[in-house]
Amino acid sequence: MAHVPASVEDARLIIDSLREDPLYGQQLPPVSDSINENACQLCKQEKLTFEPPPMYCFPCGARIRRNGPYYAYDTRDTHHSVCIPCYNKSRGHTIEVEGQMFPKARFQKKRNDEETEECWVNCERCNCWQHQICALFNDINYDVKQAYTCLYCYIEEVKRGLHVPSPQSAVLGASDLPRTALSDHIEERLFKRLKLERQARAVQSGRSFDEVAGADGLVVRVVSSVDKKVGVKPRFLETFQEDNYPTEFPYKSKAVLLFQKIDGVEVCLFGMYVQEFGAECAFPNQRRVYLSYLDSVKYLRPGIKAATGEALCTFVYHEILIGYLEYCKQRGFTSCYIWARPPLEGDNIFYCNPTIQTTRTSDKLREWCLAMIRKATKEEIVVELTNLYDHFFITTGECKAKVTASRLPYFDGDYWPGVAEDMVNQLHQEEDDQKLQKKGNAKKIIRKRALEAAGHTDLSGNASEDDMLMQKLGETIYPMEEDFIMVHLQxxxxxxxxxxxxxxxxxxxxxxxxxxxxxxxxxxxxxxxxxxxxxxxxxxxxxxxxxx
Missing domain, CATH: 3.30.60.90 (Zinc finger, ZZ-type)
Structure with missing residues (x-):
């Protein structure tokens, strides 16, 4: 299926844009006008290559580095990849992959340097070839072969009256996606703030409002809103079974995207996934929000600085997040949690980022989030900023809240639940080892003394295990406490x-x-x-x- 332009002007705009730098709209170096049968007739380039999908080691799950060596074994249905450490660690003549044993001799040593080449599509009118991405052609497997007419032939057919362009109302875009109360709230705030920013930029430059560039054609939409549940891991649940700890927490998973129409094409620039735990959810997740994924690409037009001195794209993305926090506050949510760590490669919302766009370090990502929160604090949307460790692991001043893992919000895919489950398993393993070695009493006395020294008074069964868990968990989280941002909306x-x-x-x-x-x-x-x-x-x- 190919994207059909709404008009001849849109078609020409798309063709011209293929010879521009996608980030700054500047013309790329000219290519020869002579006909090259091996080149795309739209972008005039021959081969387009893209970074291949990320590759992971099946036994350990680690990502295999680009251009790094690995071992591979292909069956009829599956490509089995094994990293060098796992291959060398495997003793004997077999390797276990997903519960199955495969002979090591069948694994071939390879290098992760393959390139993915963009596919081609042939115009049925002029018989010229174009890259599918340049032609905006989606090669979906239909039962019936889809005919393709290139943009040049489309323009010629319109001129000759052989093709009548569809009315503008028939060409659907991002603005035609369903609106929600959330998307309307974010859009209204964003457009208002962009207008004020543009006015400030005009004053700074001594020009009129219409003489300075603005970020036009922006659309915010909630493209997914699904009811989900996060199940509590078994060992953790066992620790708090006497406290009637919930077995699962229901939440609403939402995906919010920002689009901009660039050169006649709708481009997705920014996306975030959030988990909303409402009033019907049990404690400790009740009325909490978790910002689980956040990603963007550096394609916003214009690529300039805002009146505040920051990049205009940063200004826009911050306003979307502040608008979301404002919406959550109005709906009665009490707090929002952000794990400010750069996503692992292959763990982004977008498949890949422009080469000019570098991945933020933890420090830069945290500062980016804190800059947004400072803006929200000035507007009294955020009333307090703290972190997971300071709020739940230590008691200061007149705080009388119990330090217990049962108070920690339990989010889907968050850092601490997985770590806590491993720690509880480790504590149980230590107890089993003590029983086998018949030294349990001595070690239990040592553990109790350590807990007493830390100020714990209730050393019975589950309470003792809870205290040990919080102590171990606190030691793990403390060095990176600033990455676990907790935003108070109330x-x-x-x-x-x-x-x-x-x-x-x-x-x-x-x-x-x-x-x-x-x-x-x-x-x-x-x-x-x-x-x-x-x-x-x-x-x-x-x-x-x-x-x-």
Missing amino acids: YSCSNCRSFMSSGKRWACHQCRSFYICDKCYSAEQELEERERHPSNSRETHELHPVTS
């Missing part, structure tokens, strides 16, 4: 750490960011005056009611 109680999404909260005007809920305020009033806020102080601060 105020959290400084005593019990619960979020106050409605009703009254109580604030101390003398202490910075001290708020408590109605329940904790009632408990505070029953204490003796010397035990009230602030703790460990002879004076008492008055708490004032604040309506949310």
